[in-house]
Structures are given as structure tokens and as C-alpha cells.
Amino acid sequence: MRRLSAPLVLLIGMLLAVLAPPATAAGTPTASFSKTSTWDGGYQGAYTITNSGGTTLSSWTVEFDLPSGTTVGSYWDALLTRTGTHVTFKNREYNGTLAPGASATFGWVSTGTGTPANCKLDGAPCTGGSGADTTPPAVPAGVTVGSATGSSLTLRWTAATDDSGSVAGYEVSRDGGTPVLVTATSYTATGLQPSTTYSFRVRARDAAGNLSAYSTAVSGTTSAGGDQQPGSSLSTAPYVDMGAWPTPSMPEMATASGLKNYTMAFITASGCKAMWFNAYDPRDGWAKDQIDDLRANGGDVKVSFGGASGIELAQACGSVDALFAEYDAVVSAYGLKYVDFDIEGAATADPASVTRRSQALARLQQAHPGLRISLTLPVLPEGLTADGLNVVKSARDAGVDLDVVNVMAMDYYRSIDYGDAAVQAAQSTFTQLKSLYPGRSDAELWAMIGVTPMLGQNDDGHIYDQSDARQLVAFAQSRHLGELAFWESTRDRNACTGALYQCTNIPQSPYEFAKIFATYTG
CATH class of the missing domain: 2.60.40.290 (Immunoglobulin-like)
Structure with missing residues (x-):
């Protein structure tokens, strides 16, 4: 190949320099x-x-x-x-x-x-000097206020849109005050005064920090008398293993024990379908005759989902829509005012199902105003585990108005007094909730705490006896706890020595624990 001469190369270079368009100024990273x-x-x-x-x-x-x-x-x-x-x-x-x-x-x-x-x-x-995102998101629409208690209101809205694809979060201002940043499309304002009207506005924020205009102000009014109004919560509702054989009769136990309310355990998942311990479809109203009997005599029930040996629906259902549909079917079938979610083992450490459950529960309360939700979680004398605390945080951040955080004061596998440990666990959980809900009073936080010991011999061999039960009732009366319960009513009824799923394995008379707990009324 022939090479170009130097003068020719120089001439071509000069021509290109003259003919080339001016260089574009370099941008920024x-x-x-x-x-x-x-x-x-x-x-x-x-x-x-x-x-x-x-x-x-x-x-x-x-x-x-x-x-x-x-x-x-x-x-x-x-x-x-x-x-x-x-x-x-x-x-x-x-x-x-x-x-x-x-x-x-x-x-x-x-x-x-x-x-x-x-x-x-x-x-x-990050967007650089030229081409920086300066377009604000759209104003949030569909803002509503509901789920009123004596000290809280829950705000909900439709997700805003942004030219970047999604917003980074929302700012909620109450009565024109400093806004609070949230990521969900709901927010529960706590620490409010009863019978008081509050005004709220919401604006969207994108990843570049651009803010939309505020939505039109909406107002809501808290209910009268604080969170713990007469009959608003089940102050004592021990668990009943509805899968025991023969099937327990709650009306018979109520008559014999003096208790009026029970927590029915457990609804688990059969695929993404709610079932009573994988045996009966709640849509068919299984055991509803017992519930009707209790209600006719001034009592009520709380239905519990999950448990130690079952799979909670949030782990089995792949979407919030499917999960909500199952929860909603159970609440509707029994006309429930109270539901419980017993989250144990690996389920407490599964972020996907924890988030899915929280979002579905927020929708459930929206569909059933006034529905009271409790979370039942493992505890140590030092308080909720880190995973359990994350379950509560997730519910709070999703806008769930939690009625009770119920701690399972049992099976510590330590050489400690189980009566003292139950009280310490409640006190430690109170301290944790105080950090999660800084706007709530001490009385409101104590009203959020439930304690559930295991009667008699625990799985680890340690004993929770009648004197421990009296100690817990006295402590609950001094703090006005939200709920006392125990595991489990048929063991208390049987008052026997034998297999732990049937017996307490300590000296007692039938329903002795129930009669102790029945003295607590909140």
C-alpha cells in the first residue's frame, strides 16, 4: 500500500479542522x-x-x-x-x-x-449539571382519613407518578406542621388527643429531591375517650387449640371457667388458601355456632393465623392482593372484630412475607374499619428479638394500626423464674415500643402490650405455676396491659399429667388458671 506524503497529510488535516463542526463542551459525570x-x-x-x-x-x-x-x-x-x-x-x-x-x-x-x-x-x-431532573412528581390523589382511635388517625392515598418512573417517598404535614417522610401510601398519626379534629396534606418527593405541591387538606376526628374504651379490646382471651381432638367447645369452657373470650388457633395456609389447621375451610363457617353462642352471652373471639407448626398465609401467597383476599374471606365469614397473627420461627426472619403481610393488613383495616389486629411474637426477658421488632416496624410503616403486640413469655431455655421473666419481658417490650411510637403516652403503650405464658410445664421443662399467674395479673392491673392470654385452654381444662399438648403436668384443679386470669378486666 502506498503511503501519503507528509505535505498531503498536513493539508488534509487543515481542511478537516476547517470543515469539522465546533466541538461540544464536555459534560459532567x-x-x-x-x-x-x-x-x-x-x-x-x-x-x-x-x-x-x-x-x-x-x-x-x-x-x-x-x-x-x-x-x-x-x-x-x-x-x-x-x-x-x-x-x-x-x-x-x-x-x-x-x-x-x-x-x-x-x-x-x-x-x-x-x-x-x-x-x-x-x-x-448524580444527575450532573445539564439534564438534571427538575420536574416534580404529580400531586398525590385520593387522600382520605380513617381508622380513628382515641389517639390515632390513619391517612391513605393513591401512589403519585413521576417522570423518573416512581417517587422516592411522601411528606405528610399535620395541621401545617413540619412534614414526616414516609415511603408507603399510608401513614398513621399517633399521640393525638381524643375527640379532636386534625388536618393533613400530602406531597410527593422524587429521587432528585423535587417536591410536588401539597394535596388539598383533608380532616379527620379521633374517637372519644382514648384507645381503651369499654369493650374495645379483649382484655383476657386465652388460646384454644381448635385442632385438638375432640374439638373443644368454647361455650362449655366459658361456662365452667368464667372467661368469656377466646383466641381460636390456628388458621394456616393450604397453598394460598386459608384453612383451619389444613382441615376445614373457614368460608364454610366452621365452628361459627360456637362463636355465635359466645357472642350471645357477652363474649367474643379473636381468630389467630399462623402458629408454630403451620405456615402463615403471607409465606404461601405470592402477592398482596391474593393474601388480602384470604384474610378478608375469614374476617367476613365470621364477622370478626379481632384478628391475631402468630409469627414464629423462620417466618419472623422472612422480609418478603413480613412486608407482604403488613401491606395486606393495612388494606384489611381499610376494608373493615375498626378491625383490631394483634401480632403475637417470640420474646426474651430482654424484649422482642431483632426479627420480631422488624415485624412490628414493618406493620407500623405500612400504616397498620396495631391493637396489641402480644409476647410469648415462654420457653426461654434458661434457669430463671418464669413468673419474673414474663413481667420483665413485658417491661422490656414496653421500652422497645416507646422507641417505635415516640408520640404515644406511657398509658397508650402499656395498652398495646399483651402477654401469653405457657401454663404449667413449658417445652423446655421449666414451670409457670399459679403463683406466677397471679403475679402477672397483678402486674397487668398496675399497668393496664392491653391483653392477657395463655397457652392453652384445653390443657387448663384437663388439669392432667401426660403429653404436653394435653396436660400442664403440675398439681392443679380444672380451669384453675382460667379463673385466675378471669379476674383481669383491663
């Missing part, structure tokens, strides 16, 4: 966020860093804020540090150098659905 996949309760997120500038980047740092209830789990192609809800990702040794026009991507798995906000790339806005 940017970092763009995307959700590469989503599911109930989480998503896989990614940031792509693009060097739109004119010089090579030797390193990069992306930092942003995540809303409460959303955390980073596993991650890749970056190094992570975090301070509270502030997250910082730095490049790895192999992807920090970016020539002009080059890009790098890192990602993570999110627990929670909140999207990043206040993103910065090397201290500057």
Missing part, C-alpha cells in the same frame, strides 16, 4: 438509578456511572439516603459503608478508572421498596 427487578417487599437496584466529562475519572463515590424501612442487603461491584439510612458506595479496584464516555455499574438487593433520594456522585448531584 452522572449516576443514574434503575430497578432491574422488583417483587413484593423489595427490588434489585443498580446505579450506572457514566463519565460524560472530558477527563478520565480515577475513582468514584455514590452516596444517597434510603427511607426508613428500606435497607441494602447483598451488593456487588462496589464497596459499601452506611451511617443510619445514609448509604455510600465506592468503586472496587477494577472499575474505578473511567475514561471519557466509559461507564461502570454496581447493584444491590433491597429489603423494602423505598428508592434512593439525595443522590450525589463525588459530592455533586
Whole structure:
């Protein structure tokens, strides 16, 4: 091949310089966020860093804020540090150098659905100088106030839209005050005064920090007399294993024991379908005759979902819609005012089902105003486990108005006094709830606490006896706890020595524990 002479090359270069369009000024590096996949309760997120500038980047740092209830789990192609809800990702040794026009991507798995906000790339806005997102989201619509108690109101609205695809969160202002940032499309204002009207407005916020205008103000009025009005909660409702054989008769036990209310255990999942211990369909009204009898005599029932040996529906149903439909079918079939969710074992540590359940319960209360929901969770004398505490946080953040957080004061596998341990567990849980609900008074927080010991011999061999029961009742009376219960009524009725699912294995008369607990009225 012939080579061009030097003068000719020079001439061509001069002509190209004259004819070429003027160079475009180099931009600035940017970092763009995307959700590469989503599911109930989480998503896989990614940031792509693009060097739109004119010089090579030797390193990069992306930092942003995540809303409460959303955390980073596993991650890749970056190094992570975090301070509270502030997250910082730095490049790895192999992807920090970016020539002009080059890009790098890192990602993570999110627990929670909140999207990043206040993103910065090397201290500057992630969107760069030109092309920065300045378009605010749409104003939230369909804002309503409901689920009134003596100290709380629940606000709900329709998800807003944004040109980036989704909003990062919402700001709720009460009576024109400083807004509270939430990620769900609901918010429960607590610590309110009874018989008082409050006004609320909501605005949307996107990942770039742009804010929509506030929605039109809506008002709601709390009920009279505080949360614990006469007959509003079941102050004593021991569990009945409805799967025992022969099937227990709650009306007969009520007549013999003096108790009027019971917690029926357990509705579990058969696939994504609610069933009584995988045997009877609640849609058919199984055992409704017993419920009708109790109600006719001034009592009522709480139906409990889950349990230690069953699969709670939130683990079996793959969507919030399907889960809500099952919960709703049970509440409707029995005309329930009270429902319980006994979350144990691996279910407490399953973020997807925890989030799914919380969202479905918020919808359930919206569909059945006044429905009272309790969470029954494992506890230590030091309080709820971290997983159990996350279950409560998830419900709170989803807008569920919890009636009772019921602790299973049993099976500690420690050489301690089980009567003292039950009281300590209640006190520790109170302290934890105080941090979760800072706007509530001490009286309101004690009214949120339930305690459920196991009668007689526990599974670990330790004993909870009649003197322990009297100690708990006295403590409950001094603090006005929301609920006392025990496991389990047929064992108390049988008053026998034998298999633990049938007997307490301590000296007692039939219904002796029930008669002790029946003295507690809230």
C-alpha cells in the first residue's frame, strides 16, 4: 500500500479542522438509578456511572439516603459503608478508572421498596449539571382519613407518578406542621388527643429531591375517650387449640371457667388458601355456632393465623392482593372484630412475607374499619428479638394500626423464674415500643402490650405455676396491659399429667388458671 506524503497529510488535516463542526463542551459525570427487578417487599437496584466529562475519572463515590424501612442487603461491584439510612458506595479496584464516555455499574438487593433520594456522585448531584431532573412528581390523589382511635388517625392515598418512573417517598404535614417522610401510601398519626379534629396534606418527593405541591387538606376526628374504651379490646382471651381432638367447645369452657373470650388457633395456609389447621375451610363457617353462642352471652373471639407448626398465609401467597383476599374471606365469614397473627420461627426472619403481610393488613383495616389486629411474637426477658421488632416496624410503616403486640413469655431455655421473666419481658417490650411510637403516652403503650405464658410445664421443662399467674395479673392491673392470654385452654381444662399438648403436668384443679386470669378486666 502506498503511503501519503507528509505535505498531503498536513493539508488534509487543515481542511478537516476547517470543515469539522465546533466541538461540544464536555459534560459532567452522572449516576443514574434503575430497578432491574422488583417483587413484593423489595427490588434489585443498580446505579450506572457514566463519565460524560472530558477527563478520565480515577475513582468514584455514590452516596444517597434510603427511607426508613428500606435497607441494602447483598451488593456487588462496589464497596459499601452506611451511617443510619445514609448509604455510600465506592468503586472496587477494577472499575474505578473511567475514561471519557466509559461507564461502570454496581447493584444491590433491597429489603423494602423505598428508592434512593439525595443522590450525589463525588459530592455533586448524580444527575450532573445539564439534564438534571427538575420536574416534580404529580400531586398525590385520593387522600382520605380513617381508622380513628382515641389517639390515632390513619391517612391513605393513591401512589403519585413521576417522570423518573416512581417517587422516592411522601411528606405528610399535620395541621401545617413540619412534614414526616414516609415511603408507603399510608401513614398513621399517633399521640393525638381524643375527640379532636386534625388536618393533613400530602406531597410527593422524587429521587432528585423535587417536591410536588401539597394535596388539598383533608380532616379527620379521633374517637372519644382514648384507645381503651369499654369493650374495645379483649382484655383476657386465652388460646384454644381448635385442632385438638375432640374439638373443644368454647361455650362449655366459658361456662365452667368464667372467661368469656377466646383466641381460636390456628388458621394456616393450604397453598394460598386459608384453612383451619389444613382441615376445614373457614368460608364454610366452621365452628361459627360456637362463636355465635359466645357472642350471645357477652363474649367474643379473636381468630389467630399462623402458629408454630403451620405456615402463615403471607409465606404461601405470592402477592398482596391474593393474601388480602384470604384474610378478608375469614374476617367476613365470621364477622370478626379481632384478628391475631402468630409469627414464629423462620417466618419472623422472612422480609418478603413480613412486608407482604403488613401491606395486606393495612388494606384489611381499610376494608373493615375498626378491625383490631394483634401480632403475637417470640420474646426474651430482654424484649422482642431483632426479627420480631422488624415485624412490628414493618406493620407500623405500612400504616397498620396495631391493637396489641402480644409476647410469648415462654420457653426461654434458661434457669430463671418464669413468673419474673414474663413481667420483665413485658417491661422490656414496653421500652422497645416507646422507641417505635415516640408520640404515644406511657398509658397508650402499656395498652398495646399483651402477654401469653405457657401454663404449667413449658417445652423446655421449666414451670409457670399459679403463683406466677397471679403475679402477672397483678402486674397487668398496675399497668393496664392491653391483653392477657395463655397457652392453652384445653390443657387448663384437663388439669392432667401426660403429653404436653394435653396436660400442664403440675398439681392443679380444672380451669384453675382460667379463673385466675378471669379476674383481669383491663
